[in-house]
Amino acid sequence: MTASDTTPPTTQSELEKLVSDLRGLLASKNLDTIPEIKLLRQRLDDGMHNVRELAVRAAQDAARQAKEAAQAADRYAHDEPWRVAGAALAMGALVGFLLARR
Secondary structure (H helix, E strand, C coil): CCHHHHCCCCHHHHHHHHHHHHHHHHCCHHHHHCHHHHHHHHHHHHHHHHHHHHHHHHHHHHHHHHHHHHHHHHHHHHHCHHHHHHHHHHHHHHHHHHHHHC
């Protein structure tokens, strides 16, 4: 089993697989005579394009928010180093206490 076999499928990959399967069904030569099929294929392509754009935009927004949160934490750590050191000491003591009780 490769590493790619063990990773959970993403929503986008599942959606693209579904669309690919649907396009495979719609690609039948027997369906070329039906004008609605061509329209359906175009709508499917447009929908996938829109979904991809929305997914990219959502990923960019999430990355921006994570970066802003990291910068805010960094600013706080630089502005209040003793509070951060105290909190780290308290957490270390708590973890040490809990591990010692085992």
